[in-house]
Amino acid sequence: MNTKKGSAHPYIPNSAPEVKAKMLKEIGVNNIDELYSDIPETLKFKGNINLPKALPSEYALKRHVEEILSKNQTCEDNLSFLGGGCWQHYVPAICDEINQRSEFLTAYAGEPYEDHGRFQALFEYESLMAELLDMDVVNVPTYDWCQAASTSIRMACRITGRNEILLSDTVSPDRLLVINNYCRPIVNIKTLKHCPKTGAIDLNDLKSKISPRTAGIYFENPSYLGFLESQGNALSDIAHENGALSIVGVDPVSLGVIAPPSHYGADIVCGDIQGLGVHMNYGGGLAGFIATHDEEKFVMEYPSRLFGITKTAVKGEYGFGDVAYDRTSFGLREKGKEFIGTCSALWGITAGVYLSLMGPEGMQKLGKTIMQKSQYAMKKISEINGVKAPLFNAPHFKEFIVDFNDTKVPVKEINKSLLKHAIFGGKDLSDDFPELGSCALYCVTEIHTKKEIDSLVQVLSDVLNKTDIKKG
Amino acid sequence: MKTTRLRKFHQAKWDEPIIFELTKKGERGLLISEAEKEIEESIGDGISALPDKMKRKKAPGLPEISQMRVLKHYLRLSQQCLGADLNVDIGQGTCTMKYSPKINEILIRSPKVTELHPLQDESTVQGALEIIYKLDTFLREISGLSQFSLQPGGGSSAIFAMASIIRAYHEANGEAEQRDEIITTIFSHPSDAAAAASKGYKIITIFQDKDGLPDVESLKNAVSNKTAGLLITNPEDTGIFNPRIAEFTRIIHDAGGLCGYDQANANGILGITRAKEADFDLCFFNLHKTFSSPHGCGGPAVGALGVTKRLINYLPVPIVGFDGEKYFLNYNLPRSIGKVRGFLGVFPVILRAYAWIMSLGALGLKEAASIAVLNNNYILNKVKQIHGASAPYAKGRHRIEQVRYSWEKLTEETGISTEEISCRMADFGFHLWSSHHPFIVPQPFTIEPTESYSKDEIDEYISALNEVAKEAYQNPEKVKNSPHNSVVHKIDNSTLDNPEKWAITWRAYLKKNKIKE
Numbered sequence: 005m006n007t008k009k010g011s012a013h014p015y016i017p018n019s020a021p022e023v024k025a026k027m028l029k030e031i032g033v034n035n036i037d038e039l040y041s042d043i044p045e046t047l048k049f050k051g052n053i054n055l056p057k058a059l060p061s062e063y064a065l066k067r068h069v070e071e072i073l074s075k076n077q078t079c080e081d082n083l084s085f086l087g088g089g090c091w092q093h094y095v096p097a098i099c100d101e102i103n104q105r106s107e108f109l110t111a112y113a114g115e116p117y118e119d120h121g122r123f124q125a126l127f128e129y130e131s132l133m134a135e136l137l138d139m140d141v142v143n144v145p146t147y148d149w150c151q152a153a154s155t156s157i158r159m160a161c162r163i164t165g166r167n168e169i170l171l172s173d174t175v176s177p178d179r180l181l182v183i184n185n186y187c188r189p190i191v192n193i194k195t196l197k198h199c200p201k202t203g204a205i206d207l208n209d210l211k212s213k214i215s216p217r218t219a220g221i222y223f224e225n226p227s228y229l230g231f232l233e234s235q236g237n238a239l240s241d242i243a244h245e246n247g248a249l250s251i252v253g254v255d256p257v258s259l260g261v262i263a264p265p266s267h268y269g270a271d272i273v274c275g276d277i278q279g280l281g282v283h284m285n286y287g288g289g290l291a292g293f294i295a296t297h298d299e300e301k302f303v304m305e306y307p308s309r310l311f312g313i314t315k316t317a318v319k320g321e322y323g324f325g326d327v328a329y330d331r332t333s334f335g336l337r338e339k340g341k342e343f344i345g346t347c348s349a350l351w352g353i354t355a356g357v358y359l360s361l362m363g364p365e366g367m368q369k370l371g372k373t374i375m376q377k378s379q380y381a382m383k384k385i386s387e388i389n390g391v392k393a394p395l396f397n398a399p400h401f402k403e404f405i406v407d408f409n410d411t412k413v414p415v416k417e418i419n420k421s422l423l424k425h426a427i428f429g430g431k432d433l434s435d436d437f438p439e440l441g442s443c444a445l446y447c448v449t450e451i452h453t454k455k456e457i458d459s460l461v462q463v464l465s466d467v468l469n470k471t472d473i474k475k476g
Numbered sequence: 477m478k479t480t481r482l483r484k485f486h487q488a489k490w491d492e493p494i495i496f497e498l499t500k501k502g503e504r505g506l507l508i509s510e511a512e513k514e515i516e517e518s519i520g521d522g523i524s525a526l527p528d529k530m531k532r533k534k535a536p537g538l539p540e541i542s543q544m545r546v547l548k549h550y551l552r553l554s555q556q557c558l559g560a561d562l563n564v565d566i567g568q569g570t571c572t573m574k575y576s577p578k579i580n581e582i583l584i585r586s587p588k589v590t591e592l593h594p595l596q597d598e599s600t601v602q603g604a605l606e607i608i609y610k611l612d613t614f615l616r617e618i619s620g621l622s623q624f625s626l627q628p629g630g631g632s633s634a635i636f637a638m639a640s641i642i643r644a645y646h647e648a649n650g651e652a653e654q655r656d657e658i659i660t661t662i663f664s665h666p667s668d669a670a671a672a673a674s675k676g677y678k679i680i681t682i683f684q685d686k687d688g689l690p691d692v693e694s695l696k697n698a699v700s701n702k703t704a705g706l707l708i709t710n711p712e713d714t715g716i717f718n719p720r721i722a723e724f725t726r727i728i729h730d731a732g733g734l735c736g737y738d739q740a741n742a743n744g745i746l747g748i749t750r751a752k753e754a755d756f757d758l759c760f761f762n763l764h765k766t767f768s769s770p771h772g773c774g775g776p777a778v779g780a781l782g783v784t785k786r787l788i789n790y791l792p793v794p795i796v797g798f799d800g801e802k803y804f805l806n807y808n809l810p811r812s813i814g815k816v817r818g819f820l821g822v823f824p825v826i827l828r829a830y831a832w833i834m835s836l837g838a839l840g841l842k843e844a845a846s847i848a849v850l851n852n853n854y855i856l857n858k859v860k861q862i863h864g865a866s867a868p869y870a871k872g873r874h875r876i877e878q879v880r881y882s883w884e885k886l887t888e889e890t891g892i893s894t895e896e897i898s899c900r901m902a903d904f905g906f907h908l909w910s911s912h913h914p915f916i917v918p919q920p921f922t923i924e925p926t927e928s929y930s931k932d933e934i935d936e937y938i939s940a941l942n943e944v945a946k947e948a949y950q951n952p953e954k955v956k957n958s959p960h961n962s963v964v965h966k967i968d969n970s971t972l973d974n975p976e977k978w979a980i981t982w983r984a985y986l987k988k989n990k991i992k993e
Contacts, residue, residue: 013835013836013840013843013844015574015575015577015768015835015836015844015927015928016840016843016844016847016927016928017928017929017930017931018847018850018851018927018929018930018931019843019847019927023930023931024847024850026931027850027851027854027931028850030854030857031850031853031854031856031857031874032857033853033874036846036847036849036850038874039849039850039853039874040717040748040849040874040876041873041874042716042717042719042873042874042876043717043719043745043748043749044719044722046722046753047719047721047722047749047753047754048748048749048753049620049747049748049749049750049753052747052838052839053617053618053746053747053838053841053842054617054838055614055617055833055837055838055841056834056837057837058834058835058836058837058838058839058840059834059835059837060835060836060837060840062579062835065579065831065834065835066579066582066583068834069583069607069827069830069831069834070583070586070588072603072606072607073583073586073588073589073603073604073607074588074603075602075603075606076588076589076592076600076601076602076603076604077596077600077601078587078588078591078592079591079592079593079596080587080591082600084593084596086593086595086596088595089594089818089819090593090594090595090818090819092591092593094508094509096505096506098505098543098546098547098550100585101547102547102550102551102554103772104581104585105551105554106559106561106562107554107555107557107558107559107561107562108554108557108559108772108773109559109561109576109581109770109772110559110560110561110562110565110573110576110770110771111557111558111559111560111771111772111773112560112565112568112571112573112771112773112774113568113571113771113774113909114557114558114568114907114909115898115899115902115907115909116964116967117899117902117959117962117963117964117967118487118557118558118563118902118905118906118907118959118962118963119556119557119558119773120556120557120962120963120964121552121553121554121555121556121557121963122553122557122773124492124494124553124556125550125553125554125557125773126773127494127980127981127982128494128495128982130980130981131494131495131496131981131982131983132495132538134981134982134983134984135536135537135538135983136536136538138536140980140981140983140984140987141980141981141984142980142981144774145775147629147630147633147775147817148629148817148818149818150815150817150818151629151633151817158674178815178818178819179818181793181814181815182814182815182816182817182818184814185640185792185813185814185815185816186636186674186816188640188643189643189652189676190674190676232526232530234527234529234530236529236530237529259532259536260532260535260536261523261526261531261532262526262530262531262532263529263530263531263532263533264532267532267533268529283590283591284590284591284592284593284594285584285589285590285592285822285823285824286589286592286593286594286601286604286819286820286823287593287594287818287819287820287821287822287823288776288821288822288823288824288825288826289776290817290818290819291775291776298980298984300975303975303978303980309774310980311980312971312972312978312979312980313494313979313982313985314967314968314969314970314971314972314979315967315968315971316964316965316966316967316968317957317965317966317967317968318964318965321491321964321965322494322964323964323965323967323968324967325967325969325972326972327972327973327978327980328972328973328978329972329973330973333666333667333669333670333671334666334912334913335913336913337666337669337670337679337681337913337914338669338670338672338673338679338681339673340666340670342670342671342674343632343635343636343666343667343670343671343673343674344632344667344670345630345631345632345633345665345667346630346631346632346762346764346771346774346775346777347629347630347774347775347776347777348629348774348775348776348777349772349773349774349775350772350773350774350775350776351775351776353550353773356495356550357546357550359538360495360505360538360539360541360546360549360550361505361506361541361543361546362505362506362538363503363504363505363538363539363540363541364535364536364537364538364540365504365535365540366504366505366506366507366508367535367536367538368535369508369510370508371523372510372511372521372522372523373508373509373510373511373522374522375522375523375525375526376511376515376516376519376520376521376522377511377515377522379519379522379525380511380515380518380519383518383519399525399526399527399530400525419597423597423599423600428593428596428597428600431595450508450509450510451509453509453512454511454512454514454515
C-alpha cells in the first residue's frame with residue numbers, strides 16, 4: 005500500500021500491525037498466507053495487479069476524481085431537450101435528503117424486524133404507485149422500464165400459456181434490444197405497424213396478426229416517439245377477445261392528467277419511475293415498476309419482491325413481510341419465476357417520497373404544466389420556416405418529434421450547431437427510424453421556462469438560416 | 477470465552493402511521509413552476525388537447541401532506557432501519573456489507589454526475605466515459621479477462637447476460653438447440669440456476685461432497701454434448717475454496733461448454749487468484765459488494781461483466797473505447813446479445829467503485845482481501861466455541877471470506893431455530909441472516925465480516941451471538957418471543973401467503989379488511 009509502511013488504511017481497521025498479530029495468534033497461524041492454503045499454487049496470481057498509484061489521501065482522491073468529472077458538461081450548464089427514456093424533471097430536496105440517509109443507503113436485506121423502515125417505505129411506495137395507476141398490486145422496483153416490460157411480457161406468456169407477443173414498432177430501439185434478448189428463445193416478438201399519420205397502432209395489422217398463439221399486446225403511452233396511443237380500449241378489447249392480455253408501458257409522470265392504462269383495459273402495466281424524484285445520473289436513475297390487479301394468477305407470476313402489510317403479536321402494530329415468497333427464485337431457485345436479486349430499491353423509496361410530497365393536486369399540476377409547455381414549444385418550433393412539430397397528428401405528453409426534413413439539414417448538423425450555443429438538441433432519430441428522415445425527439449418538462457423555449461426557437465431559427473450549415 | 481460488553485440497545489420505535497393516514501385535505505408538500513401566463517394565454521390549459529377518453533376523470537388518491545411532515549415521516553422510517561453504517565453488519569453473509577466511503581457519496585452527488593443525460597453528445601461526457609473506461613481496465617487487471625461491460629444492473633442481470641452470451645456463442649456454432657443444459661452447484665447463488673433457466677436452459681445442479689465442495693464425479697456424469705456451460709461461484713457460500721476449480725473448467729471445456737464465474741462476491745481473493753488462472757471464459761463482479769458501492773436497500777447496483785477475448789463481440793452494446801485522445805461509445809460488436817439494461821448502466825455505482833479502487837491501489841486491494849480472510853477465520857475460531865453452533869465441512873481447514881454455520885445442535889437441544897435467533901439478535905442491534913434456500917446445512921447462518929469492522933466490533937457481535945445461544949439453553953422463551961427491543965414484535969406471516977388476505981398495497985389492505993378511509 006502507498007501509505008507509510010505499517011500504517012493501516014482508513015478503510016481497513018485490522019491491518020493495524022498489533023491487532024493483526026493478535027488475531028493471527030488466536031487463529032493459530034503465523035501469517036495470512038497460511039489462511040489461503042486451500043488455493044493451489046498453480047491458481048495463485050503471482051504478479052501484482054497493474055493499477056495506477058493509489059490515492060489513499062481522501063483529499064488527493066477527491067481532487068483526482070473531480071478533475072475527471074470536470075470534463076463533463078451537464079444539463080444544468082446547458083439547456084437540454086433530451087428525453088427518450090431518461091428525463092430531466094425537478095428533484096425535490098427532500099427526495100435527496102431521504103435517499104442519502106445512511107440507514108437507507110447502507111441497508112440491504114435485513115429482516116422485517118431490524119429493517120422495519122425499509123419494508124414500510126417500500127410498501128408505501130407500492131401503495132402510492134397503486135393510487136397513481138389505479139391498480140392494487142405493484143412490485144418492489146426492478147432494474148428499469150426495459151426490464152419491467154420484458155418481465156411483463158414473460159408474465160403474460162406464463163399466465164396465458166402462450167408464447168407470442170405483438171408490440172408496437174414505435175417502442176424505443178434500446179428497450180427492444182433488452183426485450184428481444186430477455187425473450188429469446190422463449191417468446192416470439194412480432195412488431196405491429198403504426199399509422200404514419202398518427203403513430204397509433206394499425207388495427208388492421210393487429211387483427212391480421214393476432215392469433216391463438218398471442219399471449220399479449222404491448223404498447224406504450226405516451227409512446228417513445230411522444231404521441232399518445234388513444235385506442236387503448238380498442239387494443240385491450242382485441243387482446244381480450246383473442247384470449248390475450250393487454251400490456252401497457254406508461255410514464256407515471258403523466259398520470260395526474262392522463263387516464264391510467266387500467267382505465268382502458270390494461271392487465272399488466274409497467275414503466276420507469278426515474279421521473280418521480282430521481283436524478284438522471286447518466287441513466288443510472290432508472291428503475292422499473294410492474295402493476296397488476298390483485299388476482300392470484302397474476303400475483304403468483306411476479307418474479308419480484310412484493311412487500312405486504314400484516315399484524316404483529318401486539319394489537320394495532322403494523323408488521324411487514326414478503327408476499328408469496330415461495331414464487332421467487334430465492335425460494336425455489338430455477339423453479340421460481342424468472343429470477344430476483346438486487347435491483348433499484350432506493351429509487352423506489354425516493355419515488356414514494358416524491359409522490360407523498362406531490363399529492364393529487366401536485367401530480368395534476370405537473371401533468372398540466374408539462375402539456376402546456378410542450379405544446380407551447382411545438383407551436384413555437386413550428387413557426388420556424390421548414391420545421392414542423394409534432395410530426396404525428398395526435399395528442400402528445402412531454403416528448404414530440406421535430407421534423408426538419410423540409411430544411412434539408414440533417415439533425416446531426418443541427419445538433420452540432422445547437423451545442424455551440426450550449427443547447428442539447430433532441431435525440432437524432434435518423435439512425436433508428438430511417439423512414440422518418442431528418443427528425444429529432446424533443447423533450448419539454450416542467451423545468452423548462454418560456455424564456456428557455458423561446459431561446460431554443462431563436463437559436464434553431466438562426467442556425468437553420470446560416471448559410472454554412474451542411475445541407476443533407 | 478472472554479465476553480465483551482453487551483450493548484443495551486433499543487431500536488427507534490416511532491409507531492409511525494402509514495403515509496396515507498397522515499393526509500389532511502388542502503396540505504401541500506411541494507409546489508412546481510407552473511406555465512407562465514404567456515404560455516397559458518397561447519395554449520390554454522394544455523389538457524384540452526386530450527381526447528375525453530384519455531383524460532383522467534378523478535385525481536389519484538394520493539395523500540395530501542405538508543413538506544416537513546413528509547420529511548419527518550421518512551426520517552422516522554429511516555431510523556427504523558439498520559444500515560451497515562450503524563450496525564456491525566457481518567451477519568448478512570454472501571452480501572459483503574463493507575464500508576461505503578463517504579467521500580464517494582460526496583463525489584456522486586456532484587451535478588457533474590447527477591445532471592448528465594445518457595444521450596448527450598460524446599464530447600460533453602468525456603469525464604463519465606473516462607471513468608467507465610478506466611474502471612473496465614482496472615477490472616481486466618483484477619480478473620485477468622479481456623473486456624468488461626458495466627451495463628448489467630445487478631449480479632442476477634450479469635448472470636442473465638452470461639447465460640445469453642453462452643447461448644449466442646453456441647448459436648454462432650450451430651449448437652444452440654443441442655446444448656440446452658447449464659450446470660451449476662447447490663452452494664452457488666440461486667440466480668445462477670434461475671437466470672439461466674429464464675434463458676431457457678435446463679438446469680443441472682451439482683451437490684456437495686463430504687467436504688462441502690461440489691462433487692467432481694457428479695460433474696463428470698453431468699456433462700455431455702448437451703452441456704452449454706457452467707455457472708459457479710468459488711468460494712461458494714460455504715467460504716471453502718474449491719482447489720479443483722481448474723479441473724471443473726477443463727471438464728466443461730472438454731465437453732464443448734463455456735465457463736462463467738459468479739464473482740458477485742470476490743472479496744477474499746482480490747490479487748490472490750483470478751478468473752484467468754482458473755480458465756474461466758466469463759466472470760462478473762458486483763460493484764455494490766466487493767467494490768464498496770452501498771447496497772441501497774437493494775440497489776441500484778452494477779454487475780460488471782467480463783469476458784475473454786474471443787467473447788468480446790458478444791457483449792451488450794455499447795462498450796466504451798479510447799482512441800488515444802477521446803473516449804467513445806462502441807456499438808460495433810457484431811455478435812452482441814443486444815442490451816440487458818437501458819443506456820450505459822448505473823453510473824454513480826461505477827464511479828464509487830472507481831474511487832474505492834483508486835483509494836486502495838493494487839496493494840490495498842490485496843490487503844482488503846487478506847484482512848477480510850483474517851477476520852473471517854478469527855470469527856470461525858470464535859463461533860466454533862459457542863455451545864450449539866458448528867461449522868459443517870472442511871474440518872480443521874481455513875475458509876476464505878465467509879462461513880456457513882449451523883445451529884443444528886442447538887435446535888436439537890433447545891428447539892430454538894435460526895430464525896428465532898435472528899429475531900433475538902435484532903435486540904442487540906445486529907442482523908443475522910439464515911441462508912439461501914434450500915437449507916442444505918440445517919439451521920444455517922452465514923457470517924461474512926469483510927475488511928471493514930474492527931476486532932472490537934467483531935468481538936461485540938460474537939458476544940451477542942454467544943449470549944443468545946446461552947439464552948436458548950437457559951431461557952428459551954425469551955428467544956422465542958423476541959424481538960423485545962426492536963421496532964416491532966413477532967410478525968404474523970399467516971396472511972402473506974393467503975390470496976384472500978395478502979395486501980401488497982394500502983388500498984388492497986383497506987378493501988380486504990373492509991376499512992373505510
